[in-house]
Amino acid sequence: MSRVTLSRYLIEQTRSNNTPADLRFLIEVVARACKAISHQVSKGALGGVLGSMDTENVQGEVQKKLDVLSNEILLEANEWGGTLAGMASEEMDKPYQIPGRYPKGAYLLLFDPLDGSSNIDVNVSVGTIFSVLRCPGDCFSQNDSLGEEAFLQPGTRQVAAGYAIYGPQTMLVLTLGHGVMGFTLDRELGSFVLTHEHLRVPQSTAEFAINMSNQRHWQAPVKRYVEELLAGQEGPLGKNYNMRWIASMVADVHRILTRGGLFMYPWDAREPEKPGKLRLMYEANPMSFIIEQAGGAATDGKQRILDIEPTSLHQRVPVFLGSKEEVERVTGYHQA
Numbered sequence: 128m129s130r131v132t133l134s135r136y137l138i139e140q141t142r143s144n145n146t147p148a149d150l151r152f153l154i155e156v157v158a159r160a161c162k163a164i165s166h167q168v169s170k171g172a173l174g175g176v177l178g179s180m181d182t183e184n185v186q187g188e189v190q191k192k193l194d195v196l197s198n199e200i201l202l203e204a205n206e207w208g209g210t211l212a213g214m215a216s217e218e219m220d221k222p223y224q225i226p227g228r229y230p231k232g233a234y235l236l237l238f239d240p241l242d243g244s245s246n247i248d249v250n251v252s253v254g255t256i257f258s259v260l261r262c263p264g265d266c267f268s269q270n271d272s273l274g275e276e277a278f279l280q281p282g283t284r285q286v287a288a289g290y291a292i293y294g295p296q297t298m299l300v301l302t303l304g305h306g307v308m309g310f311t312l313d314r315e316l317g318s319f320v321l322t323h324e325h326l327r328v329p330q331s332t333a334e335f336a337i338n339m340s341n342q343r344h345w346q347a348p349v350k351r352y353v354e355e356l357l358a359g360q361e362g363p364l365g366k367n368y369n370m371r372w373i374a375s376m377v378a379d380v381h382r383i384l385t386r387g388g389l390f391m392y393p394w395d396a397r398e399p400e401k402p403g404k405l406r407l408m409y410e411a412n413p414m415s416f417i418i419e420q421a422g423g424a425a426t427d428g429k430q431r432i433l434d435i436e437p438t439s440l441h442q443r444v445p446v447f448l449g450s451k452e453e454v455e456r457v458t459g460y461h462q463a
């Protein structure tokens with residue numbers, strides 16, 4: 128079977144789904160940046176990339192060296208490409224302005240450059256998450272700096288979303304709005320090769336993912352639901368469930384895309400002023416777009432995540448996503 132590389136897949140998409148050439152080029156550049164990040168991640172202690180900086184990001188989190196390095200790789204790769212009006216990152220307080228010496232484009236790129244940071248130093252899978260929006264209005268006339276408001280669009284306006292997972296294999300999972308495709312990095316070829324066509328999330332599941340250590344801090348609907356999962360066959364759900372928690376959203380979502388499951392990061396009382404831990408614009412939205420394109424569902428417990436009208440670039444949101452049957456059940460408990 129002839130191997131379909133990411134480049135060939137994107138060209139075929141251009142023909143069959145009218146994927147604009149500048150979007151195709153943007154995805155190619157992001158994929159190349161993820162290859163470079165994968166290379167740095169795989170160096171580990173040999174590359175001096177483990178451990179933390181003595182800096183905090185806008186989230187108030189201590190930055191890992193790889194958080195900062197991955198962010199720089201994505202900025203440098205994408206700023207000159209002529210496809211972007213601006214970029215936004217988990218690691219940067221404000222949007223990144225495309226330098227005046229480079230041509231601007233009509234897309235906005237948002238990313239979590241290194242997801243699962245707490246796993247970097249213990250050699251567990253981490254990843255990169257990205258989301259692509261169109262810049263509203265006529266971006267080419269944007270001479271002054273691009274404000275945060277240009278990015279504040281609901282997830283339904285995404286034109287593409289994807290993630291790279293740096294695990295035993297490095298993979299790129301991508302949607303352009305016509306299903307979800309998985310590409311595996313062939314390090315000898317130096318290209319991502321199409322290995323998973325039209326990934327689908329099974330409607331039902333017997334596996335859930337949540338950080339159980341927060342159990343005493345959850346609200347009643349989540350407590351009720353997880354107790355029913357743990358009650359198994361003898362409980363109201365009438366079946367036994369398995370549990371996983373990798374503490375890398377990318378890895379948990381990838382497992383769900385591969386064999387089904389439910390991922391939850393609900394609000395909890397540890398920091399009651401925060402709606403949740405995960406960020407809407409560059410974690411929940413891209414992952415929800417991917418999950419819905421694969422036949423799953425994603426809510427914040429009350430509404431579809433993709434419908435949320437953002438109010439700030441780094442806003443957080445509760446996340447329930449994966450197999451539709453379980454997302455609908457736990458969301459229903461929030462209405463009760």
Ligand SMILES: O=P(O)(O)OC[C@H]1O[C@](O)(COP(=O)(O)O)[C@@H](O)[C@@H]1O
Pocket residue numbers: 217239241242243244245338374375376377404
């Ligand atoms: O450590 P916790 O509280 O279980 O949270 C794990 C979650 O936090 C995250 O690591 C947050 O993402 P970052 O690592 O990009 O900050 C998710 O990937 C993961 O699902």
Ligand SMILES: [Mg+2]
Pocket residue numbers: 239241242243376410
């Ligand atoms: Mg993250």
Ligand SMILES: [Mg+2]
Pocket residue numbers: 194217239240241242243244
């Ligand atoms: Mg991160």
